[in-house]
Structures are given as structure tokens and as C-alpha cells.
Amino acid sequence: TGPTGPVGGADGVRVEGVRVHAFSVPTDGPDGAEEDGTLRWEATTAIVVEVQGGGRTGVGYTYGDVSTAGFVASQLAPLVTGGDALAPAALWHRMRAAVRNAGRPGVGAMALSAVDIALWDLKARLLGLPLHRLLPAVHDQVPVYGSGGFTNYAHGLLADQLAGWVEQGIPRVKIKTSRRPGQDAARLSAAREAIGPDTELFADANGALSRKEALYWARRMAGEWDVRWLEEPVSSDDTAGLRLLRDQGPGRLEIAAGEYGFVLGDFAALLQAGAVDCLQADVTRCGGITGLLQVAGLAAAHRVDLSAHCAPAASAHAFCAVERLRHLEYFHDHVRVEELLFDGVLRPVGGALRPAHDRPGLGIRVRWADAEPYRVHGHRPG
Ligand code: LGT
Ligand code: MG
Structure with missing residues (x-):
């Protein structure tokens, strides 16, 4: 090495x-x-x-x-x-x-x-130095949520994937919804059954719904399946629509967006509109480590938590430096690619990624x- x-x-x-x-x-x-x-x-x-x-x-x-x-x-x-x-x-x-x-x-x-x-x-x-030790770290580990649950999975595969994360000690999971809303009730039931009552269930609509559809689904998701996080119910360009979901949707359901934030102004627009309960940022899109530190400051100024989108190997170090850290997306497809391309990729322990103290940089080769x-x-x- x-x-x-x-x-x-x-x-x-x-x-x-x-x-x-x-x-x-x-x-x-x-x-x-x-x-x-x-x-x-x-x-x-x-x-x-x-x-x-x-x-x-x-x-x-x-x-x-x-x-x-x-x-x-x-x-x-x-x-x-x-x-x-x-x-x-x-x-x-x-x-x-x-x-x-x-x-x-x-x-x-x-x-x-x-x-x-x-x-x-x-x-x-x-x-x-390990990268997290070089950065202004305020955390030494980053809680994760398991993420996958694609809309074209058979229910058995969906259930196996989600239950696998729960077995690994990950207390929150996310599935994709809303691309074919007619199938979502059965998928959400299968997901809730697979993870039991105590695991938090998140849904990612990838902006597929209109405002009225999103409000309807926000109420159903929270009421029938205890969904706690609805990501991009409408397009993240529609900051007023996201705000409407926050104001009129169920109180326990958080609205999240930010994966398409590329420049600081994208995040400022979401925050200034009061569009999100929790902001998301992708360190591989938002300007790398330097850009992420700026986003973290902006989120802190607005008293909003920040969650990592995708790219777990880089995010595990970067998000140790995010004061208002919520969690990190342990995204199945990127886990697969990062384990194929890199040695040294972290695995969650007790529901968190903990960057090593004895491996320099990101710790990957x-x-x-x-x-x-x-x-x-x-x-x-x-
Ligand atoms: O939050 C996520 O993980 C997703 O939104 C992914 O980023 C991805 O599936 C999405 O970008 C897409 O559908 O292409
Ligand atoms: Mg998403």
C-alpha cells in the first residue's frame, strides 16, 4: 500500500x-x-x-x-x-x-x-493523518441508514434487503416509492412487515409526485406505515411545494431534499424557503470536502440537520466534520461499487461507520x- x-x-x-x-x-x-x-x-x-x-x-x-x-x-x-x-x-x-x-x-x-x-x-x-482527523471533526462516527428498496424489486427481495440491514444493527431504512404509486401500499406494507415496528422507515419519491398527490401520500405514509422521512416528494426545484408539504403534512413526517445541490446557492435556496426538515448533501456533487464544509456551516446557521447522500466511503470521513450531522445513506449500489473498486471500505458497526485512526487519508486504495x-x-x- x-x-x-x-x-x-x-x-x-x-x-x-x-x-x-x-x-x-x-x-x-x-x-x-x-x-x-x-x-x-x-x-x-x-x-x-x-x-x-x-x-x-x-x-x-x-x-x-x-x-x-x-x-x-x-x-x-x-x-x-x-x-x-x-x-x-x-x-x-x-x-x-x-x-x-x-x-x-x-x-x-x-x-x-x-x-x-x-x-x-x-x-x-x-x-x-486519517482524513477525518485533518478535518475539523466533531464526531468520530457517522450513523447510517440502509438505502435501496427499488420500485422494481419483487417483494421478497425488498423484504430480504431491508431485513438484512436490520440484522446488521441499522435502525433505519429507506425505500423508493411513487414512480408507480398504485403499487406503493403493498410495497410499504411489505417493508414495514420485514423491519418490524421499531425500525424507522423512510421513503424517497425522487420528485415523482404533484403537490396534491404528495400531500395525499404524506398523510397515508405517516398514518398507515409510520413513515418518518419523505424525500423529494415533489421536485427539489419546487421549494414552495416542499414547504407546503412541511406545513400541511403530518407533524412526525420529515421532508428532506438536497441530493441535487451542486453549488452553495442550491442549498441556500432550500434553506431560505424553509423547504426541508433535514437537508441532504452529496460530498461527491456539492464541491467535495471544501464545498461540504460550506454547506455544513449554512445548515448550522439555519439550525437544520444535514444527512449524507450516497458515496459512503468518502462521506464517512467528511461528515465527521458536520456539526449538525443527522446520518449517512448506506446506499446499496454504491456499497457494491465501492467494495469492488477500493480496498479499505468501512462496514457499519452498531449502525454507524467509524473511520479508522491508523490509516491515512480516506483509508482506501x-x-x-x-x-x-x-x-x-x-x-x-x-
Ligand atoms: O437518495 C437516493 O439514494 C436516490 O435518490 C438516488 O440518488 C438515486 O436513486 C436517484 O438519484 C435516481 O433515481 O437517479
Ligand atoms: Mg434521493
């Missing part, structure tokens, strides 16, 4: 190079195409960025399309190469300023996030040989 001790006199270490890889890993079957064609999820593409400096390599990643890898290579790599390897936030500002015409949200934000995470991982490795068959961009190093 290479050297792990601190580099003598890390001052003056420069970023010597950036390498970009993309791996497209087929889904394990049931997450495949919806027959209505609105969601075709046949593979998950991880964009992995390596930054080198001072004899160390930092690793970051995001989930997106192979175009995100191209954006890193063409737009961002030249900006950080030669930069101060101990100043990831300064390089973040340099990247953000430079991509204003290419586009800061969307692909630009995912690319920037992957590079930023790699730069923070590199800095931690140069200093011989790319499993090059196993990743290689899935490569869609870049070349194997060495």
Missing part, C-alpha cells in the same frame, strides 16, 4: 500530476430498466481521480457519466497541477473560478468534487486489477 508516514517538511509540496479513470459497473440485476422508460439504471459509473505530490497519491471520486472524467482531464487537471498540495481549498477556489463558463453545477461540480476529495486525501496522506474489466476511461497506472 506504499508509504504511510508523514513526509518530512511537507511545506512546499506541489501537485505533480492528475490521473483520471472511469469504471462502469453493471447493476446487479434488479436495479435495471423500468419498463416505463423513465429510469434506466443498468450501470453505475464511478469517476476516480488520483493526484500525485511529494511521493504520495491522493484518491477522490464521484458518480456520473464518463463526460465527467473528460471534464476533469481537460478543464481541471491543468489548473491544479503545480499547485500547493497543502492548500486544497485554495485550489478549489481556483477551479471554481475557472469553470464559470463551462458550468459550475452538474458535470462541473461533480468533476470539481472528485478532484477536491483527491486533494484532501493527498494532504492527509502527506501529513500522515484502488483495487486496480479488479477494477480493470470495468474501465471506460483512462489507463491503468504503472
Whole structure:
């Protein structure tokens, strides 16, 4: 795994190079195409960025399309190469300023996030520190919720997946709903039966409902299945609609959104509208570690908790530094991809991920040989 001790006199270490890889890993079957064609999820593409400096390599990643890898290579790599390897936030500002015409949200934000995470991982490795110890951590572990429950699962698979998390000691689980609302009552009953009365049940509508439909389902979900969290009942662009759900929906049902927050203004808009009971942020979309620390401050200023969306391996470290931490999404598809691509991925213990104190950076290493068959961009190093 290479050297792990601190580099003598890390001052003056420069970023010597950036390498970009993309791996497209087929889904394990049931997450495949919806027959209505609105969601075709046949593979998950991880964009992995390596930054080198001072004899160390930092690793970051995001989930997106192979175009995100191209954006890193063409737009961002030249900006950080030669930069101060101990100043990831300064390089973040340099990247953000430079991509204003290419586009800061969307692909630009995912690319920037992957590079930023790699730069923070590199800095931690140069200093011989686990990343969470380098960050202004206020927690040493992050509670998780199990997340999957895709709408095209057979009830048996849905029940097995949810019960598996409960058996692992995870006290809250999330399923997808609302894409085919006619099937949701039976699915919610199957889910509640599988997890018993004491596990919290969350639902993610992925913005599929109108405001009136969402209000109807919010009341039913809370009343009949004790659902505690309804994510994106309407589109997260509809901040007034989310606010309406908060104001008129059942008191015990929290409204959550934020996974499509790419720039700080996206989060400010949700918070200023009073749109969410709990904000979500994805460290691989919202500007990496540097961006997430900004979102965490904004959430604290609005006295709203923050929950991690997806990408558990990076989120476990980053969210230790979130004062108003709620929990982290232990998302089955990313767990599968991260365990395939990386050594050192954490498993939940007692319902939480606890980053190690004796492994520098994110504590992960790319499993090059196993990743290689899935490569869609870049070349194997060495
Ligand atoms: O919260 C989640 O995990 C989901 O919303 C996922 O992010 C994903 O399924 C969603 O982005 C989608 O449907 O593409
Ligand atoms: Mg979601």
C-alpha cells in the first residue's frame, strides 16, 4: 500500500500530476430498466481521480457519466497541477473560478468534487493523518441508514434487503416509492412487515409526485406505515411545494431534499424557503470536502440537520466534520461499487461507520486489477 508516514517538511509540496479513470459497473440485476422508460439504471459509473505530490497519491471520486472524467482531464487537471498540495481549498477556489463558463453545477461540480476529495486525501496522506482527523471533526462516527428498496424489486427481495440491514444493527431504512404509486401500499406494507415496528422507515419519491398527490401520500405514509422521512416528494426545484408539504403534512413526517445541490446557492435556496426538515448533501456533487464544509456551516446557521447522500466511503470521513450531522445513506449500489473498486471500505458497526485512526487519508486504495474489466476511461497506472 506504499508509504504511510508523514513526509518530512511537507511545506512546499506541489501537485505533480492528475490521473483520471472511469469504471462502469453493471447493476446487479434488479436495479435495471423500468419498463416505463423513465429510469434506466443498468450501470453505475464511478469517476476516480488520483493526484500525485511529494511521493504520495491522493484518491477522490464521484458518480456520473464518463463526460465527467473528460471534464476533469481537460478543464481541471491543468489548473491544479503545480499547485500547493497543502492548500486544497485554495485550489478549489481556483477551479471554481475557472469553470464559470463551462458550468459550475452538474458535470462541473461533480468533476470539481472528485478532484477536491483527491486533494484532501493527498494532504492527509502527506501529513500522515486519517482524513477525518485533518478535518475539523466533531464526531468520530457517522450513523447510517440502509438505502435501496427499488420500485422494481419483487417483494421478497425488498423484504430480504431491508431485513438484512436490520440484522446488521441499522435502525433505519429507506425505500423508493411513487414512480408507480398504485403499487406503493403493498410495497410499504411489505417493508414495514420485514423491519418490524421499531425500525424507522423512510421513503424517497425522487420528485415523482404533484403537490396534491404528495400531500395525499404524506398523510397515508405517516398514518398507515409510520413513515418518518419523505424525500423529494415533489421536485427539489419546487421549494414552495416542499414547504407546503412541511406545513400541511403530518407533524412526525420529515421532508428532506438536497441530493441535487451542486453549488452553495442550491442549498441556500432550500434553506431560505424553509423547504426541508433535514437537508441532504452529496460530498461527491456539492464541491467535495471544501464545498461540504460550506454547506455544513449554512445548515448550522439555519439550525437544520444535514444527512449524507450516497458515496459512503468518502462521506464517512467528511461528515465527521458536520456539526449538525443527522446520518449517512448506506446506499446499496454504491456499497457494491465501492467494495469492488477500493480496498479499505468501512462496514457499519452498531449502525454507524467509524473511520479508522491508523490509516491515512480516506483509508482506501484502488483495487486496480479488479477494477480493470470495468474501465471506460483512462489507463491503468504503472
Ligand atoms: O437518495 C437516493 O439514494 C436516490 O435518490 C438516488 O440518488 C438515486 O436513486 C436517484 O438519484 C435516481 O433515481 O437517479
Ligand atoms: Mg434521493
